Amino acid sequence: MNRVEFLKKVVERGLGIYGIDIIGKMLEESGIDMDMEGNIKFKKSEDVAIKTFFDKYSSLTPVAKMNLQMLAKKYKFLLE
Amino acid sequence: MSTYDEHLPHLVRGTEDIYWVGFADRKVGFSNNPYLIVDGDEAMLIDPGSRAPEHYRVVHNKVAKVLRGDFEKIKYMMVQHQDPDLCAALPLFEVIVNPEVKIYAQSRSALFLRYYGVNSEVVPIEDGDEFVFASGRKLTFITTPYVHFAGSHVTYDHKTKSLFSSDIFGGFSINWSLYANKYYLEAFKAFTEPYIGSKEALLSALEKISAFEIERILPQHGSIIDEDIDKYIEAAKNLEVAQWI
Numbered sequence: 001m002n003r004v005e006f007l008k009k010v011v012e013r014g015l016g017i018y019g020i021d022i023i024g025k026m027l028e029e030s031g032i033d034m035d036m037e038g039n040i041k042f043k044k045s046e047d048v049a050i051k052t053f054f055d056k057y058s059s060l061t062p063v064a065k066m067n068l069q070m071l072a073k074k075y076k077f078l079l080e
Numbered sequence: 081m082s083t084y085d086e087h088l089p090h091l092v093r094g095t096e097d098i099y100w101v102g103f104a105d106r107k108v109g110f111s112n113n114p115y116l117i118v119d120g121d122e123a124m125l126i127d128p129g130s131r132a133p134e135h136y137r138v139v140h141n142k143v144a145k146v147l148r149g150d151f152e153k154i155k156y157m158m159v160q161h162q163d164p165d166l167c168a169a170l171p172l173f174e175v176i177v178n179p180e181v182k183i184y185a186q187s188r189s190a191l192f193l194r195y196y197g198v199n200s201e202v203v204p205i206e207d208g209d210e211f212v213f214a215s216g217r218k219l220t221f222i223t224t225p226y227v228h229f230a231g232s233h234v235t236y237d238h239k240t241k242s243l244f245s246s247d248i249f250g251g252f253s254i255n256w257s258l259y260a261n262k263y264y265l266e267a268f269k270a271f272t273e274p275y276i277g278s279k280e281a282l283l284s285a286l287e288k289i290s291a292f293e294i295e296r297i298l299p300q301h302g303s304i305i306d307e308d309i310d311k312y313i314e315a316a317k318n319l320e321v322a323q324w325i
Contacts, residue, residue: 016266017109019255063109063252067270073323074273 006077007050008038010068014057017064026056051080084258089116089142093259094296094306095240100258101125101142103135109254112165113300114139115244116146116154117237119213123147124156125177126235126244127300131168139169152178156211157200160246161232162189164196166300171197184211186223189231205233207288222288224248226281234289241295247275248285249312251302260303265315267302276321286316 251267
């Protein structure tokens with residue numbers, strides 16, 4: 001799974017954990033535009049934007065960090 | 081949509097006598113959902129929860145409100161497995177409820193309750209055992225071994241067709257609501273996938289549960305599910321558990 005597809009999985013899971021307002025803010029602050037259909041545009045480099053998003057995602061609560069790690073195992077995605 | 085104030089006990093919608101007496105820890109994204117069944121002059125407290133003062137105080141006060149301070153109505157307590165988020169408050173409640181209180185737990189969990197300092201009679205239960213209130217109302221205990229603990233069980237209330245599902249169908253959510261919202265399916269996956277160690281055990285539990293007509297699921301964590309129940313059961317069948325191996 002490529003990193004954009006993995007990002008979508010994490011966002012989907014994050015909607016359950018955080019709700020749309022917090023996830024929306026995290027995406028925006030990370031420089032990621034995602035519409036309701038899951039179409040993505042990056043306002044800065046893809047690498048930096050995704051890394052920033054994952055850092056924000058996992059820093060707010062251990063539950064989210066655990067889920068990020070678990071999804072990475074599930075989808076065999078290497079988190080940096 | 082049912083309205084509720086999460087700071088007050090809440091009569092579970094569609095029922096006349098099942099109260100949610102829990103709380104949501106939004107900082108962690110982890111709600112705890114003890115329930116109280118009040119059946120005539122008898123009450124059963126289910127999975128009473130944490131003994132941390134800030135948690136226990138909430139549950140205690142909600143139970144007191146429902147029973148108007150008459151804690152002796154609680155003749156029964158039940159824990160659906162041995163974890164502290166369900167059981168730690170047992171010693172605090174047992175000294176204020178009915179002195180003859182009996183505590184029900186699956187046999188493989190029952191032996192651990194003494195380690196919380198429980199002194200009341202502990203009644204070990206097995207798969208298919210029934211509990212009957214004085215009114216004749218019947219609960220059936222369904223063991224769900226390894227989901228997530230060997231001594232786990234869930235409980236079906238025949239009167240209201242409610243399943244007290246313990247950790248099954250629980251959720252992690254900072255954006256918590258008492259009744260499942262449109263994001264709850266992912267909140268449910270967020271809790272369930274990391275904590276269940278065997279797909280075989282999960283499917284076995286779901287198979288046993290499917291023998292009952294369920295109108296609502298009352299999990300110990302997360303949100304009450306009383307719509308689209310089949311969707312959640314199907315989703316549970318497709319979970320990828322035991323990922324940490």
